[in-house]
Amino acid sequence: MEYNFAQIEKKWQAYWAEHHTFQAQTDPAKPKYYVLDMFPYPSGAGLHVGHPLGYIASDIYSRYKRLKGFNVLHPMGYDAFGLPAEQYAIQTGQHPAKTTDQNIARYRQQMDRIGFSYDWSREVRTCDPAYYKWTQWAFLEMFNHWYNPETDKAEPIDTLIDKFQAEGRWDGLSEKEQSDLLMQYRIAYLGETSVNWCPQLGTVLANDEVKEGYSVRGGFPVEQKKMKQWQLRVSAYAERLLAGLDQLDWTDSLKEMQRNWIGKSQGAEMVFHVFNGDQEYEMTIFTTRADTIFGVTFMVLAPESDWVEKLTTPEQQEAVEAYLLQAKKKTERERIAETRKVTGVFTGSYAVNPLTGEKVPVWISEYVLAGYGTGAIMAVPAHDSRDYVFAKTFNLPIVPLIEGCDISESSFDAKEGIMCNSGFLTGMTVKEAIPAAIDYIEAHGLGRRKINYRLRDAIFSRQRYWGEPFPIYYKNGIPQAMPMECLPLELPEVDKFLPTETGEPPLARAQDWTYEGWPIETSTMPGFAGSSAYYLRYMDPHNDTALVSREADEYWRDVDLYIGGTEHATGHLIYSRFWNKFLYDCGYVCEQEPFKKLINQGMIQGQSKFVYRIKNTNTFVSYGLKDQYDTTEIHVDVNIVDGDRLDTEAFRRWMPDFATAEFILEDGQYICGSAIEKMSKSMFNVVNPDNVCERYGADTLRMYEMFLGPLEQSKPWDTKGIDGVHRFLRRFWKLFFDRDTFCVSDEKATPAELKALHKLIGKAQDDIEHFSFNTTVSAFMIAVGELSDLNCNKREILEPLLVVLSPFAPHIAEELWQMLGHAESISFASYPAYNAAYTVEDTVKYPVQFNGKLRFLLELPKSLGREEVEAAVRADANTGKYLQGATIRKVIVVPGKIINIVC
């Protein structure tokens, strides 16, 4: 009987759906295990073979854990709000909800074909009002809470009002003043800030949505603009987000990325007296190098700093204004392009060094950022490279503070050496001087210890249509939370998805977008809003009274294994952790960290193929001969290339332009060039998993994707290698058949057969636990090879073999399992026990050393104890093989070490 994968796979996918095989129930009697994939944004292009890599891995692990007796929660859903559907809507007028539904249907179809064990009854979509009710709810909770630095957690805003009342700062304020005051403390707040504004997208973007001055989605230029926006006070959680990383089982590189993003730096705030003519001010700056205070030769302000106005003298007024104007006109893009190009202007004012009493000039420069520290710095050109370049450009003095350092070409930034020219710090090492300087500053009231974070608050408004509306209305211009009973606040219909003529967001087009007659906020929430707590919603997806019930949360708790791409390191994975910690503070969830273990699957790249057209002709020359002509390289669809041979007929049919193509062949074939690139439609290198399933079956696709290489590693897709895996499955199938008849005997297994089986069980178990799925597949191939050599068709061997294989190739396993006479599908909690007795590796090598010299490796059975090893050594001396009849006085055996022999 042939291995008819198409029929088998269809049958079992239907069976699992019909029997709700993978539906998870809360079951306190069983240990839980929560396996989560990062849910996809359903794009119009559908899935390519790269997308399911992580899903296959998580599915294998889920199925394995079920076989090990765990109650596994393995859900899937869609991150369905987002820009592409909206951009498409603007172009076509098609409602984004409709496009999104269609794309989701396609995604579902493609995923179903691969045979995933998702519990689809728990599916969530972020654009579903029943779902985004809870996104809006969380936002309101954040609006109604503040971060209390004393208890180091979020608390209801009422406790802050009580505090203000007790301090006499509340009563007597107008309603507007009260609102403004609280706004400075709310976790979700409306505040004026410099934002990333993208004119082409007509919206602001978060820092992680911008790369090198361009929007991540769309690639449009982004500029800085001051705007009033909703923000989340993520910065309040900076320390907890940093500290929490230590307990997580994530890769070091990912944790490091988050640490850098949070960017903790310890230092001091110091007060400088500054003078604009007769006017005196106290200006605070932040530094991590308090020890270099004696080398301060000037001060620098950010152009956007409030100090600029106060410190510009009348004489310098014109120059400063000109500088500010030109700095403002620059886009973020230009600023980056001009990195390290030094610009600046003198304010005319002077500051006094609090330790030396020396007067130093105050400058303005773009290299100081308004958003970090206090937007003002003390410049120590000898020991900071940026200050150094600035000082050189504007001819400011440079005073070295470390003995013997060379500052003729560049600054000496390293925190090492002995201090000099530094008053009471002279003679100390830098490492001693830093705390000593801060102690001194604190003792003399000149400043204090201070920790700064690079992490900024998350800008939460988007001037777009396709997102969650804010449940906020403006009563006399004062923002008010809508009552929870009004949720979900559904997205209104609009006539167009574009901003209004007056530049307001699309929601301003909605008819009667008001609450009790007051206007409702017209921004919507960003993409990360809906993905920040979806893992909690899966625990209890149909609950209408809570995001997640206490019972469900206390059972499922957190995600045990999270698999997804590394591109979310500084976005989703920070926001989710923040969101979860906030809910934890409020008592809604019982775990501080949402994702215990995280694996980043690598990308599967595409293998692009090229043909070479001789310029101004329709003649194509084969790869090996292309250098003899003047050619243009053209991407060609990988699906009409076999290996590197082009199917020239298919090529002529591929595009009308090529219908009359002529070819210059080598050895009668047209050979294509190739390159490894990102898999994408525009490179014509996309391989669709549907086609692979069609030709080889889902089981082959699943195993092949794992066989390709280590999960975390990026690797190119190469359809050619898939035959090996497919052949393996056919050989596996054949173990159960004698020619055409199903033939499995009840005979006792031989030791050799048992050894092959148990070697596999041990190896597979070990590899799966370490997510080394590529070596697991190899182990299957070896085991099946050994068993076919032994002509083994015994139930005692084949039945456990099916169970071990089933997480990888579930369809074929189920089919054969049924043929063995089982009425039910392969049951949970049936992973065969590994019996080491069958798999003893025969020998171990002991290095043997005597008279101080290592002489040979002694091969002995692994199972030997210490005395037996000694006896073996003495026996060897008797036979004279290595020790040549030496008289042995003492044998020292240390497990894992060299055997020492004293002769």
Added chain:
RNA sequence: GCCCUGGUGGUGGAAUGGUAGACACGAGGGACUUAAAAUCCCUUGGACCGCAAAGUCCGUGCGGGUUCGAUUCCCGCCCGGGGCACCA
């Protein structure tokens, strides 16, 4: 510039201190077949030596070091991939 990764046959990769190249692809040879597909068997890191059996030397980016022994650990370079980048 800083941080994190990785570098092994024609290719994807295996081996975390003990026989480098498992497993698979590709390639070459053979069996079966009228033929093709499918299947099965053999060879396959390089260089030498030999009729053969067998044997020798070199080899994990480069240069050092530790060790009886290094792809693996340490130090210094070179190259690729990813992240951050005026963060004071």
